[in-house]
Amino acid sequence: MSAFRPALLLLILLAACTPRGAIIIDPAAAEVGTVRPVFVASSRGRDEETGTEYARFRNPETRFARFDVSIPPTHEPGQIVYTRPNHAANPQTDFLTTREIVYDEAGAFRADLAHELQQAPRGSREAVIFIHGFNTTFAEGLYRIAQLSHDLKMPGVAVHYAWPSRGAPLAYAYDRDSALFARDGLERLLNEVTAAGAERVVLVGHSMGAALTMETLRQMAIAGKPARNIAGVVLISPDIDVDLFRAQATRIGELPQPFVIFTSKKDRALALSARVSGETARLGNVTDVALLSGLKVTMVDVTSYSTGVGHFTAGTSPALIGILSQLGEVDEALASGQIGETGLLPGVVLTVQGATQIVMSPVTALAGGLGGQ
Secondary structure, X not given: OOOHHHHHHHHHHXXXXXXXXXXXXXXXXXXXXXXXXXXXXXXXXXXXXXXXXXXXXXXXXXXXXXXXXEEOOOOOOOOOOOOOOOOOOOOOOOOEEEEEEEEOOHHHHHHHHHHHHOOOOOOOXXXXXXXXXXXXXXXXXXXXXXXXHHHOOOOOEEEEEEOOOOOOOOOHHHHHHHHHHOHHHHHHHHHHHHHOOOOEEEEEEXXXXXXXXXXXXXXXXXXXOOXXXXXXXXXXXXXXXXXXXXXXXXXXXXXXXXXXXEEOOOOHHHHHHHHHHOOOOOHHHOXXXXXXXXXXXXXXXXHHHOOOOOOOHHHHOHHHHHHHOOHHHHHHHHHHOOHHHHOOOOEEEEEEOOEEEEEEOOOHHHHHHHXXX
């Protein structure tokens, strides 16, 4: 217990010292930054007391919207700069929203999303759905997928599923229950995105959002209505018990490919989560691929790139982002099982009964060169 308290105190202090993100609408920022449209489905409810939309409250009705986000010209890979409280917004440095559209019904959301998808030729109409993690506000999740879309040069349309996280470091139980509450909303979003004409859907779940992703795929499989057009799943620092993950994967059946899991032994947030759960580790901080033997998954160990809390290395490390920005080539190599032969991901490759592990090794020259593209 003595080791647990300092770790908990450290994470609380880190959370308290970090300014929380907020949505600031500035149409003029569209003339300054690079604008990324983000389509949103949310099971967050309105805070009637403060008038805040997309608050921590749970809403059984899924709401739909679109936010156009300006990536400032001074943006550095992996970083998100929010406007500081009591300061004027600066479109040169801050992530800002240039336009917000709230759809009265799902049909309008579908039509607008379909129009955006149709900007790509047939055969390459792709949507990337981001499912945020624990202790995340609406703005933080929204701006994170905009940042990932920009930094990783993601093809396709960015879509965000905003489930009702309380956005507080001590609200772990509330968020865990909210993630379970939000399964139906994510299932509905998957169906709406497919109905809009997405030929390929990639799911990116972070932390507790990875658990929500797995639970939703599982419930759809159980109902005999598996998600269609899923062209890949990426779990970043998944906050899931390893045995539970194996059970979920078994029930889902044939996993979408590629199925990538980013892990790190230096993930301090998951180390704390494991202590709270009475375990030695969570899926996101295990590095023994034998634990996933028999499953067709690729574990990418990014321990060497992890700094600080290390809970979102794949999205915040400039060097790693530089490598992963070759997303199209990496995706094809992972799906074909030829990643060890391509050399796209520098490191050691190990395969155990179908499960592949890539232990990423920093290559300064390669990472630096890619990061400058």
